[in-house]
Every structure is written in C-alpha cells, then in structure tokens.
Amino acid sequence: MKVAPQADDGHERLRDAIIQGRLLPSQRLVEAELSKTFGLSRATVRLALLRLEQEGLVERQRHRGATVRVIGHEEAVEIMEARTALEALVAAKAAARATPKEVEELRGIVGEMRRSLEEGNLLAASDNNPVLHRKILEIASSRTLEQLLATLNSQIVRYQYRTILVPGRPDQSLAEHEAIVDAVACGDPDRAAGAMREHLNHVVGALSRVAELSPQPAMRDGAGEASS
Known part of the structure; x- marks a missing residue:
C-alpha cells in the first residue's frame, strides 16, 4: 500500500506524456530510459506500463517490447x-x-x-x-x-x-x-x-x-x- 501513491503518479505522468505527444505513436518505451527521464523507479515504470497497456495506450510488440500504441x-x-x-x-x-x-x-x-x-x-x-x-x-x-x-x-x-x-x-x-x-x-x-x-x-x-x-x-x- 505504501507504494501506491508513487505508482499512481508514475501512471499519470506517463499517460499524460502519451496524450500530450511527448511520447509518440510507435515509440519504444524502455524502462531504464523512462525511469531516468521521469525520475521514477523501474518498478514504478513497469507497473505504469502494465496499466497503460490495459487502457489501450501501450502495446507489447515482439522483438520491440513496449511501444505507444497507434490508433487508426x-x-x-x-x-x-x-x-x-x-x-x-x-x-x-x-x-x-x-x-x-x-x-x-x-x-x-x-x-x-x-x-x-x-x-x-x-x-x-x-x-x-x-x-x-x-x-x-x-x-x-x-x-x-x-x-x-x-x-x-x-x-x-x-x-x-x-x-x-x-x-x-x-x-x-x-x-x-x-x-x-x-x-x-x-x-x-x-x-x-x-x-x-x-x-x-x-x-x-x-x-x-x-x-x-x-x-x-x-x-x-x-x-x-x-x-x-
């Protein structure tokens, strides 16, 4: 329960970055890079990406990992x-x-x-x-x-x-x-x-x-x- 606030913050910040276009469609989402850019732990980034995948904003691609999902x-x-x-x-x-x-x-x-x-x-x-x-x-x-x-x-x-x-x-x-x-x-x-x-x-x-x-x-x- 103690990590929930940070997890929510990480999810919100990554979600906003996708919506605002700072993370572009098809862009690879590398945990280490996101952790450094947003000042979040890798565990928090990993949880945020899982939630964003459930929401349809992120997808997992073979040989590429997580990417920003393109909506046609x-x-x-x-x-x-x-x-x-x-x-x-x-x-x-x-x-x-x-x-x-x-x-x-x-x-x-x-x-x-x-x-x-x-x-x-x-x-x-x-x-x-x-x-x-x-x-x-x-x-x-x-x-x-x-x-x-x-x-x-x-x-x-x-x-x-x-x-x-x-x-x-x-x-x-x-x-x-x-x-x-x-x-x-x-x-x-x-x-x-x-x-x-x-x-x-x-x-x-x-x-x-x-x-x-x-x-x-x-x-x-x-x-x-x-x-x-």
Whole structure:
C-alpha cells in the first residue's frame, strides 16, 4: 500500500506524456530510459506500463517490447461511437439530478468557452470542452460510467484535439454544448441524451475531416483530456 501513491503518479505522468505527444505513436518505451527521464523507479515504470497497456495506450510488440500504441482512424471512430452511447446516458442522468447550482456551474463553463472563441483563443475554448463533459459526468454520479469513459477518452484524445482545426467546428461545438446544458437545465433526460448524441455524432464527422487533412494520429502539446 505504501507504494501506491508513487505508482499512481508514475501512471499519470506517463499517460499524460502519451496524450500530450511527448511520447509518440510507435515509440519504444524502455524502462531504464523512462525511469531516468521521469525520475521514477523501474518498478514504478513497469507497473505504469502494465496499466497503460490495459487502457489501450501501450502495446507489447515482439522483438520491440513496449511501444505507444497507434490508433487508426477506423478505431477512433469505433471508440467515439461507444463514447456516444455512454455519454448520452450520462447526459440523461445529469438532467435528472442537476441542482440549480450545478446548472449555473455548467453555464459558467460554457460562458468561458464562448469568451475564448470571441477572443480567438481556440485552444482555451477547447480546453474547456473536457471540463464541461467532466462536470456533466460528475452530476450524473455514476462511477461505472466514469471508469468506462476514462479509458475511452484516453485512447482517442490525440485525435480529438485536432477537430478544433476543422473550419467552422469551434462555433458549432459551442452551440452543441449550449444545447446540452439547456436540456440538463430543463431537467429533460431524453432531450439531454439527444443533444449529446447529436454533438458526438458531429465529432465523428470532424474526425473524418481530420483524417482527410492528416493521415497520422495527431497530438497537441499540453492537451490533457479529450476535446470535442
């Protein structure tokens, strides 16, 4: 039990490095090198790699050992389809549970997104996307959904941060998030689920545009969570 905090820290730091693109797709993950780079024991690195393999971010290849797993466009779409089903349920649960204070918090996040777009700061607006989705998940209060979505989001985040570069997508995304929050505020589970499905279906379309623009999995320095 005493090593758990260090193990969790090692897992989080390596996970962030993969998501942020500091560890690239197909890059070999050598325990000794990672231990030196991140200031972790080799045992901690080994445990972190095992957890990341379970989460689908790392894979073991014959004669190469552990590498950062490459997620292709088709798999990214499949992951988004699964996420759509889960997040629609999350939105419905949130609509049934949200308090006035929580609705105000959601509106505050959307307001920050709007201000960032008005200032032309696409990255700041994009950074607030996962904040909003996490808040909706928090309101829904489902540990099972939280765990499932954490794995899905970590696998796809490298693609999704490029969707903000698709022409017209930032403003469209803002309108979609506003529709989700409005449905939650009205306490309408069906409407909230529908708004979330529509939003994430549009994300799938944006992913296809990203694939057309760049055939390689994309990363954004400093990205910590999935954006949509």
